[in-house]
Amino acid sequence: MRRQTYLEQLMNKTYILLFFSLFSFSIFAQKTTIRGRVLDKSKEPLVGANIFLRDTYDGATSDVEGNFQFDTEESSAQVLLVKYVGYDSVSQQVNLKGGIFEFNPVLRESFNELKVVVITAGSFEASDERKVTVLKPLDIVTTASAGGDTYGALKTLPGAQVSSGDQEGLFVRGGSGTEAQTFIDGMLVRTPFTASTPDYAARGRFSPFLFKGTVFSTGGYSAQYGQGMSSALILDSQDLPERSAGTLAVSCVGLGFGRQKLWKDKGRAIGGSINYTNLGPYFSLVKQRPDFTHKPEYIGTEGFFRQKTGQSGLLKFYGYYNTGRVGFNTKAPSDSIFSFDVKNANAYTNLSWVSFLNEHWKINLGSSFSHDRNDIATTFNMGILSPDTFNIQNSLTQVRAVATRFFGRLTTLRFGGEYQYATDDFKSERGFGSGLRDHYGAIFAESDLYVTTKLVARLGLRGERSSLLSEARLSPRVSLAYKLTDASQVSFAWGHFYQKGDSLLRWRGDFSGAIPGFQKAEHFILNYQYIKNDRTVRIEGFYKKYEELVTTRFVLANDGKGYAKGLELFYRDKKTFRGVDYWLSYSWLDTKRKFQWYPSEAQPTFAANHVATLVAKKYFPKIRTSVGLAYNFATGRPYYNPDSTIVFLSQRTPAYNNLSINASYLTTVRKAFAVFVLGVTNVLNQEQIFGYRFPPQGGEPVPIKPAANQFFFVGAFFSWGTDRRQEVLDNQN
Amino acid sequence: MKKALSITALFLFALAMQAQTANEKFVKAMEKALSGIDTLKTAEQWLAASNNFERIAQKETKEWLPPYYVAFCQTMAFNMSKDKEMYELFAKRADDFIAKADALNPDNSEIYVLKSMISGLYIRINPMVNGQKYGPVAGLQLEKSKMLDPENPRAYMQQGATLLFTPPQWGGDKVKAKATLEIAAAKYETFKPASSIHPNWGKKTNEMFLEMANK
Numbered sequence: 001m002r003r004q005t006y007l008e009q010l011m012n013k014t015y016i017l018l019f020f021s022l023f024s025f026s027i028f029a030q031k032t033t034i035r036g037r038v039l040d041k042s043k044e045p046l047v048g049a050n051i052f053l054r055d056t057y058d059g060a061t062s063d064v065e066g067n068f069q070f071d072t073e074e075s076s077a078q079v080l081l082v083k084y085v086g087y088d089s090v091s092q093q094v095n096l097k098g099g100i101f102e103f104n105p106v107l108r109e110s111f112n113e114l115k116v117v118v119i120t121a122g123s124f125e126a127s128d129e130r131k132v133t134v135l136k137p138l139d140i141v142t143t144a145s146a147g148g149d150t151y152g153a154l155k156t157l158p159g160a161q162v163s164s165g166d167q168e169g170l171f172v173r174g175g176s177g178t179e180a181q182t183f184i185d186g187m188l189v190r191t192p193f194t195a196s197t198p199d200y201a202a203r204g205r206f207s208p209f210l211f212k213g214t215v216f217s218t219g220g221y222s223a224q225y226g227q228g229m230s231s232a233l234i235l236d237s238q239d240l241p242e243r244s245a246g247t248l249a250v251s252c253v254g255l256g257f258g259r260q261k262l263w264k265d266k267g268r269a270i271g272g273s274i275n276y277t278n279l280g281p282y283f284s285l286v287k288q289r290p291d292f293t294h295k296p297e298y299i300g301t302e303g304f305f306r307q308k309t310g311q312s313g314l315l316k317f318y319g320y321y322n323t324g325r326v327g328f329n330t331k332a333p334s335d336s337i338f339s340f341d342v343k344n345a346n347a348y349t350n351l352s353w354v355s356f357l358n359e360h361w362k363i364n365l366g367s368s369f370s371h372d373r374n375d376i377a378t379t380f381n382m383g384i385l386s387p388d389t390f391n392i393q394n395s396l397t398q399v400r401a402v403a404t405r406f407f408g409r410l411t412t413l414r415f416g417g418e419y420q421y422a423t424d425d426f427k428s429e430r431g432f433g434s435g436l437r438d439h440y441g442a443i444f445a446e447s448d449l450y451v452t453t454k455l456v457a458r459l460g461l462r463g464e465r466s467s468l469l470s471e472a473r474l475s476p477r478v479s480l481a482y483k484l485t486d487a488s489q490v491s492f493a494w495g496h497f498y499q500k501g502d503s504l505l506r507w508r509g510d511f512s513g514a515i516p517g518f519q520k521a522e523h524f525i526l527n528y529q530y531i532k533n534d535r536t537v538r539i540e541g542f543y544k545k546y547e548e549l550v551t552t553r554f555v556l557a558n559d560g561k562g563y564a565k566g567l568e569l570f571y572r573d574k575k576t577f578r579g580v581d582y583w584l585s586y587s588w589l590d591t592k593r594k595f596q597w598y599p600s601e602a603q604p605t606f607a608a609n610h611v612a613t614l615v616a617k618k619y620f621p622k623i624r625t626s627v628g629l630a631y632n633f634a635t636g637r638p639y640y641n642p643d644s645t646i647v648f649l650s651q652r653t654p655a656y657n658n659l660s661i662n663a664s665y666l667t668t669v670r671k672a673f674a675v676f677v678l679g680v681t682n683v684l685n686q687e688q689i690f691g692y693r694f695p696p697q698g699g700e701p702v703p704i705k706p707a708a709n710q711f712f713f714v715g716a717f718f719s720w721g722t723d724r725r726q727e728v729l730d731n732q733n
Numbered sequence: 734m735k736k737a738l739s740i741t742a743l744f745l746f747a748l749a750m751q752a753q754t755a756n757e758k759f760v761k762a763m764e765k766a767l768s769g770i771d772t773l774k775t776a777e778q779w780l781a782a783s784n785n786f787e788r789i790a791q792k793e794t795k796e797w798l799p800p801y802y803v804a805f806c807q808t809m810a811f812n813m814s815k816d817k818e819m820y821e822l823f824a825k826r827a828d829d830f831i832a833k834a835d836a837l838n839p840d841n842s843e844i845y846v847l848k849s850m851i852s853g854l855y856i857r858i859n860p861m862v863n864g865q866k867y868g869p870v871a872g873l874q875l876e877k878s879k880m881l882d883p884e885n886p887r888a889y890m891q892q893g894a895t896l897l898f899t900p901p902q903w904g905g906d907k908v909k910a911k912a913t914l915e916i917a918a919a920k921y922e923t924f925k926p927a928s929s930i931h932p933n934w935g936k937k938t939n940e941m942f943l944e945m946a947n948k
Contacts, residue, residue, distance in 0.1 A: 242866050
């Protein structure tokens, strides 16, 4: 026999080694069968879980009973993993020695926004970012009675008055229009409405398309916000747009044109628009009650700039300037004429920066400036006709900083401060006038403490001081929410809310040398909410106590008081009727207060006891048309009759009814996406009376009515994206 | 010296063998996971298939096909599911896995078809909100897919399906759909996958779509 060469020996050895190393598993490894059952915390089987040995192909999927079984030829120390969508993964060190290995993992549901309780007492949120919201931002623009105005849409929600067509603002739960404040990116907006004219409601200045999120709080809101005794409207401005685009709006009341450009790296965007509104042509077609000496005419421009900073930061600037004029003569008591002409100019800027410093800290910084100027020429009817002109100006300069610390996945602590410098100037041609300056500062801290994913407590404290009032106040605020089931939860809120007297009162205060102090409201709110399968039910009860309201009877004092209590229902349903989305709101309100010039506690003129709204929308795909309707109903509001034999504010106006409809036709015109809109308010032409104006010497009162019973809107909106396909393609990588 | 060379050669050979075997193992596992995939019907079946690919994906972190198929299975599970509350989860997972595949194998025509399908899922979750954002993106992803491989039948099938199922006011067009699906059908006839485990699905679905377009 030939002796093997060394190489041959080596080769044999190597081959043997190689042989073993390659096929060792199949020859020597014992086969282990891994089997068991996957359950969740409540012992329910989980179907479709992935059970496997890490870094191997070996594994199985659990069946309907949660059972699984698989064989492996791996041996010794291994890691067994269980993965299931929506649940935390389970991993376990195992030592496989052949035979059968029993493994019965219990999986815990992982963090899921839908499963986490949120505070809902007193607040309605419209957001695309959060899933469980009652409204979506688009709802605001598609509500028939809203006329594209954020405030108009909010009036279809419980808690808000619908029949306040003679006064600007949101009248929430027995609060006057000045008790509801608007905040953009955390900062107070001094003049959120267009120039106000007596007897006619003003619209919101800002387009609903500017905002990605809206929270309408009808009470019990966060300690981050102040100076609104009844309500806070919290608006979050848009981040970077999706693409460069152009827009054109043509309607029966004006023209608008806008452009926005998104940089190629998607890190920067700039945009602007110009709008011109003139109701002249419309008024010559549709008769108006007042005799317009200057038909409403406005010209406005706005611009924005947004820039990503670092990994997570975003710097945003928004600027707005609008100027306009409206003048009219209207019938006053005793056959006299009341005339009014206002020229308004309004500037607003908002600069904000938000960034995560690291995974635990977030910083928000902001500054805002606004200036509003009204030049008013009027003929007052005070027994004798007395013409006068006024120049009214106000401004607000503010800075704000908020730091947020995140603890774990849910619990947060926020704290920060704000400083506002406000000016109010009033000059009358007849010589009297005033100028007020206020340095207002506030600090606040608030924590969302998640005890479990089902129970959260929000504890907040706000301290604020006004130099003008020479007063400081501390407001504690507490909210609790508990999730009963996946779909339902209860929520409670309580807090103190302070507010300076409104501008008009402060001017008067200056005349007499005394400035009234803070007014106070205390809120108690209990809320139940159920959201499932495109159905939403909300029931909310509240009690509000007013103290230290400013009175102007003889001297200025803080001796007013009052209460408001009520029950509100909201039901939204997108399911029952195919393709129909509708909601119903009902508010019952019982309120009385003594404030301003009221001689005794009474239901205020802006409060109706029962308010109900139905909003419905349906899209007809075949004709590419979306149709909406809104019915607003309110029982009569108190009005003042100077006849001393009549109990103060005991009479009521007739009930208010308003059926609005709208239709939008969606299409494309060349490359532009186009929407043609048609809208009519008060389709049934029902009479609306907001109150009465009585002649000082007695006689027939003159009802206060809208300028016209109905409003017809016809418009077209076009938007087109810049065709930069290649650029977008390049950015896909 | 000779010995040393021989040993080195042997060693290299052994390594290659091992690599070869590992690759064979991968291909076998993939083939097993792919077998019968064209017969799956329910969302549960697709999710089980997804699990198989996910197991392979967690072992073969350098291969783009396992995450590609996870994304594909999640997309199909979405299509078969009636549980609206799960839609977002499926779309999100599909999105996560296609991003992994894309990172491992950039500029791949097949990946862009799937990306476009996933954009379509987001539109279906909330047409009003997501339509504006994902509509143009989905179109561009298909354009890119066709640019990367003009012979990919799935790009044309997906384009045809989009034209077929999109309401006319948003750009749907049955006539164009039919023409595009016919192009897809022709390309399916000549299409040869790069290997037994490369994407080779959709021929039957395309025939079904064509039938619908013909009605």
